[in-house]
Amino acid sequence: MENKNLKISPAPYIKKGLGINKIMIDFIIALIPAIIAGIYFYKIDAVKLIITTVLTSIIAEGLWNKFVKKTTFLTDLSPIVLGIILALIMPTYVPLWILIIGSVFATIVVKQFFGGVGQNFMNPAAATKAFLIASWAGVMAKPVTDATSSASEAADVVVPLIDKIIGQPSGSIGEVSILALALGGLYLVVRGRISLRGPIAFILSAMVMYNIFEKDLLLPGAFFLAAIFMTTDYGTTPMTRVGQYIFGVMSGVCASIIAVKGFNPEGPYYAIIIMNLFTPLIDYITTKKYKVKKEA
Template sequence: MNQLLHVSSSPHIKDKVTTSSIMLDVVIALLPATFFGIYQFKIKALFIILTTIITCVLSEYIYEYFMKKTITIKDLSAVVTGLILALNLPATVPLWIPVIGGIFAIIVVKQLYGGLGQNFMNPALAARCFLLISFAGRMTNFVFDGLTSPTPLVVLKNGQSYELLKMFLGTTSGTIGETSTFALLIGAGYLLIKGIIKLTIPLTYLIIFSIFTLFFSPCSFDFYYLACELCGGGLIFGAFFMATDYVTSPMDRKGQIVYGIILGILTGLFRFFGTSSEGVSYAIIISNLLVPLIDKITLKGGVF
């Protein structure tokens, strides 16, 4: 009874699934949105995607090399961070912006807090928010069909209507990877089929946001408006690809439901009561910060 037991750090469950295989599946799931973004925004989008991914991988390698840490670029987590960040950028940004964003995501948010599994918020989203605060003009400059144009959510916020089919297919202005709901849902379906994510977080998130929209948006109980809000901005992208991040989301189902509720409410507050027409990125990183508290309350042995 007096034996000392050595308990290693998490995770404790042994499985054939590896970090690199999970990350590869995420990359595959993002390919439809990536290819559509390149088709939509041409060669500039491709350059931004490649620049961001290369910056993230090199940042991780250089930091770990000089800090004499194990080199982890083969786990593909830096590739996923770079790809998600790139898909959250407008195709109009100069290439030095994804470089700054990639360095911030990997060095400041990921590596300085211990590397993969230790970061307190999603690195790609943290970098996007950093870039939005630092370079607001460049990060909100959207061009479609050669013309500077507002995103569908800006149009909706100004009290005008927008064609839902265009929003669903993605023939609108926006960031490289967020415009096509159809492409994102194909990728989300792949992740669900492969068992990489579960529906708990995205479904709770989308249901709560829908309820909030029906009651508190400028167009109460307008289901066409609700459909446009669901297809607009980074909501589908965030719900399936970023809010479900293993490291920064709650561990058990009860916590994930609470997390999804908070996400839906915050996104609604930011979209309908804030100055910005979007709100997904800020909603997710704020909710990331609440995850330790959510886990403490909902996990067995917690407060309740």
């Protein structure tokens, strides 16, 4: 019998005919509503952020490919998706040099050091946000010119529900419009690129926790961005159906606790990277085990 060497690549797996670039193009299209909303509210500042992170991610990946002697400068479109998501989770007051460092860190350290797209064990954008906050907390913190007046103004302003959904300039540029994020998620579902198991579990569990904490049930935009574009990450979230529900629920609970009890609006991103560490365990527990009978 002829012996053949089989090469088995690690997960995630893509169905035949679905190239990685086709998937990345759909994710780029899904991010367009959030990009438009961010530019509408933050104008040229949002444009600068997006251009900086996307260009830096492309250059960083290209230089890495040259360093490891890959044949092409850019092997796929994943750096563009990463650059866009990284820009969307950043506030506009962050200086561009921070974004450049963050893009290089996300592309090379978090993604390429572990084998490239699909092989990183942690979401690159969420991990980079945590890294930047830990390294340059003073720069990443929102500048306050007059703490007393800003606090009183925040207490007096009551934002209508419709404005919260359609959009309001608060937080990072990709978090301004829940509607824009939802439209992007709906497009990915229709295209068959993501499942709603993780996002729905994330949002519902977070809403339950917010109800327990007696907070507004309409979650901030960061929760929706993390739910739609991070709990569905092919490489860092569980592959089993039950595992995706577990991942979503635990991430939502963790995000709510960090955001409310920890007074940290970046709770969803911290929750994602924490639960990424448990993804192999969740997959192991929720994967069916088959007993093989040995023949005499």
